[in-house]
Amino acid sequence: xxxxxxxxxxxxxxxxxxxxxxxxxxxxxxxxxxxxxxxxxxxxxxxxxxxxxxxxxxxxxxxxxxxxxxxxxxxxxxxxxxxxxxxxxxxxxxxxxxxxxxxxxxxxxxxxxxxxxxxxxxxxxxxxxxxxxxxxxxxxxxxxxxxxxxxxxxxxxxxxxxxx
Numbered sequence: 001x002x003x004x005x006x007x008x009x010x011x012x013x014x015x016x017x018x019x020x021x022x023x024x025x026x027x028x029x030x031x032x033x034x035x036x037x038x039x040x041x042x043x044x045x046x047x048x049x050x051x052x053x054x055x056x057x058x059x060x061x062x063x064x065x066x067x068x069x070x071x072x073x074x075x076x077x078x079x080x081x082x083x084x085x086x087x088x089x090x091x092x093x094x095x096x097x098x099x100x101x102x103x104x105x106x107x108x109x110x111x112x113x114x115x116x117x118x119x120x121x122x123x124x125x126x127x128x129x130x131x132x133x134x135x136x137x138x139x140x141x142x143x144x145x146x147x148x149x150x151x152x153x154x155x156x157x158x159x160x161x162x163x164x
Contacts, residue, residue: 031139038088038112040136045069047142059085067142071135074099088112
């Protein structure tokens with residue numbers, strides 16, 4: 001009698017544990033984490049595989065592969081993006097570049113000083129750039145790295161600069 005009762009208790013406990021762990025994720029997604037820290041979810045692409053947030057605020061984000069997307073200009077993400085995360089900012093960013101004219105410049109800091117302003121500030125070293133927060137509401141879809149060569153070739157043809 002005691003064995004049946006113990007077996008049932010274990011089975012019920014296991015079932016409750018399993019249903020609870022499946023219904024509520026123990027870790028937020030990177031996009032939920034960004035929102036909880038006062039940053040827009042669309043700062044990082046959909047293709048994030050995983051991330052590590054260290055106790056000292058260092059954030060490491062792992063993507064499937066290096067890729068390109070576009071906000072106001074073209075943006076490049078390395079396969080690992082690193083930064084120091086605090087409320088409203090990513091400081092000391094590595095693995096995130098933005099195209100300005102014909103140059104690829106590293107994004108150094110990303111700051112939302114006042115969420116009510118609707119502005120996000122990108123520090124690209126030589127300048128700071130203010131962009132609308134609305135550009136970063138949803139995580140963008142990222143194009144694989146090899147697609148960028150095809151895009152450049154198509155743009156040269158359209159502009160009349162096709163190599164002979």
